[in-house]
Amino acid sequence: MPNPLLRIENLTVAFDDVSVVHSLSLTLNAGETLAIVGESGSGKSVSALGMVNLLPSNAIVQGERWLGDTDLSTLTQALWNGVRGNRIGFIFQEPMTSLNPLHRIGKQIGEALRLHQGLRGQAARQRSKALLEQVQLPRPEELLDAWPHQLSGGQRQRVMIAMAIANNPALLIADEPTTALDVTVQQEILTLLRELRDNHGMGMLFISHDLNLVRRHADRICVMYQGRIQEIGPVEQVFQHPQSDYTKALLAAEPEGRPQPIEPSLPLLSAHQLSVSFKRPKTGLFKRQPPAFVAVHPTDFHIAPGETLGIVGESGSGKTTLASAVMRLVSSQGEVTLGDDRLSNLTGNDLRRQRHRLQMVFQDPYGALSPRMPVFDIVSEGLRFHYPQLSHEEVTQRVNQTLYEVGLPESCAARYPHEFSGGQRQRIAVARAIILEPELLVLDEPTSALDRTVQKQLVTLLRDLQARRQLSYLFISHDLAVIRAMAHRIMVLKDGKVVEQGPCLDVLSAPQHAYTQALIAAAHLTL
């Protein structure tokens, strides 16, 4: 057996006194992809960063670490600088912030070349151009002089990859490289990574929470839970015959089931020719005003009582803008009717009084709750404003009842949001919305920041609430598995236009539009 490229034995990482990774051991061979899979907080990123001494100074890393013949645990800071970026390449999760916004692309790639290979001037530029060609970016000559903000997320991630492979590293560590990207772009990036690995004979450590991706792109897989390795082995073996209970739970965590069928009835909400456009700034003092940017083209749709309309599309397709227009949080054209009331005609106080009838749950469970208010105040705020006649006892009773309904204990009313996990926070956000007894709930990517197992619980909760309260949902997601479990009908958006709509299963099983077909192909749904 050849000497492994990377050998980790009994790696332990602790922050202050709290140990977060317990005796992790693994090996990685050249030309192989090892995936570390786990939910958020399982210690997968921390172990990867700990291996290469990239953790903050209050972290204590112990254990043997070998890269080829180099003992990583005894390297000095100066020697590390020669290893990182040279023999080990890195790709991080967030392409939007990993590039310095004040330097041109060519300069940022050139920096890695200059530091480790001493390349300068034209030589560095030629090599940078070759690298951009390797990562299959179009027009590499122009891109060298582009600023990061001129590139899309997928293009930036390609630039990051170009920087990571600039010095032909032996080991490539990819920490959730595609999580921030759209599904169709994810596939391209992962295919590219695989080609590069094969061409250069690199070893790849691939960190992800997405089992679907891992299955198709890794050779071996290592499942982590609460800082411990649950299982390690070849991909097919782990997927076919999972050994640990946790792996089994993770594999079964795909949202499943279907919403309850509904009786045909008059629509609760209907939108007629609803559109949103934003003014574009003038480019010069005497230039003419450029035509407005149309975020959502005129759209008709309706939602019946107890029905879920799913809205699907990639980032930038106008999903959230459409939801904000329905909520009257952005100014829009066209008509929105809720029950018998024309919402689009109301303003000021009249609109505010109607707001309790339609509520919204936001994407980011960390940003949607005011950090300075205890849960009781957060949940009861709307109630106290819309029904000032309620006594304190009645409000308390309603809050406790609602918290119970979303599956949270009464005792959490006095606590602050930061004491809760992402899933619990999203339940608090749902409680805040349903305590006003709305008729329509707009859910903007409510599950996308959550782990799979937690997603499944939230989907079940939302379906139960719908059945119990005859709620209508406008459910926005880019995740087709969640949409399938939630929606009666779906509407596919691309560049602000509806390209396809119809009953959920019909669209998913027999998509008509080419874009829908590409989306479904990329999602690898197990139908």
Added chain:
Amino acid sequence: MATLTSRLSPITRRRLAAFKANRRAWVSLWLFTALFVLSLFAELIANDKPIVIQYDGQWYVPLLVDYPETEFDGFLPTRTDYLDPFIQQQIKDHGWALWPAIPYSYQTLDMNMTRPSPAPPDSRHWLGTDDQGRDVLARVIYGFRLSVAFALVLTVGSLVIGVVVGGVQGYFGGKVDLIGQRVTEIWSGLPVLFLLIILASFVQPGFWWLLGIMLLFSWLGLVDIVRAEFLRARNLEYVRAAKAMGLPSRLIMWRHVLPNAMVATLTFIPFLFTGAIGTLTALDFLGFGLPPGAPSLGELAAQGKNNLHAPWLGITAFMTLAIMLSLLVFIGEGLRDAFDPRHVQQRQASPAQETHHA
């Protein structure tokens, strides 16, 4: 106290702990508070009237009531001058008087001086007298109180105006923000000092006049900070959630945006405070400030400049200002660090770092 601390949010508790851990700031806060509380009772510490008198078996409270001299068997029905040797002898013969530690008020002229003014420090006048024969220590105590009170009212006033103007600009944005910003820019271009000098030529500028004029301009520094915080916060999801809930703008600003904007604002307050004291002193020094006779530190500094042969005047003014402003800057520094999340993390990290190296 324990229940009070537990009611605070954990972030506030951590900040309080970080502030307490900064010894210099914590001690400065206590010292400054002690000095200010002491100076609030200046009338009991330095006054030209006794606190209580027992005269012929009767009680007198000269601090609160003006008694004519005839009460103490004097000749004239005018206000009693308790420093008059005759009156003092009368009180001594017929009863007793409880005097403050310093038997001079800030504008008492010591008529029984044996030496010319300004007189150097001695047992009679601990910090000497100024060129009009007034006790310097008494003037410093009253001057300290006046400066702090002035700064306090000015800071609170600026805070209210600055937060309201900045908050409205930041929260509503768009045209409101654009017009508001231009107006504040023009407003901040007005020369404050010249306005005060012009004003001094047709009214006698007192405490409230000065306060009013300075209040017109001192809030400008806060507007940018508050506006930036509100601009950032208005797009946060919990603010949008509150909007979706149907809360009116004023409630959203008060409950959701303001608490988050206050962090940046609070760290600015001590520096606003020292700025106010500095400006008041500078105006007094130049002679455009408080009316003549008022106990002002700036006037003391000006006397020090005019009487270089009497160094106790200049040194006292300098030391008082230096101590007062240093204490405030230390407190401000401690506050700023306590509110800085990076600083808190570093503090927590440092012990672990030591063990790591060991």
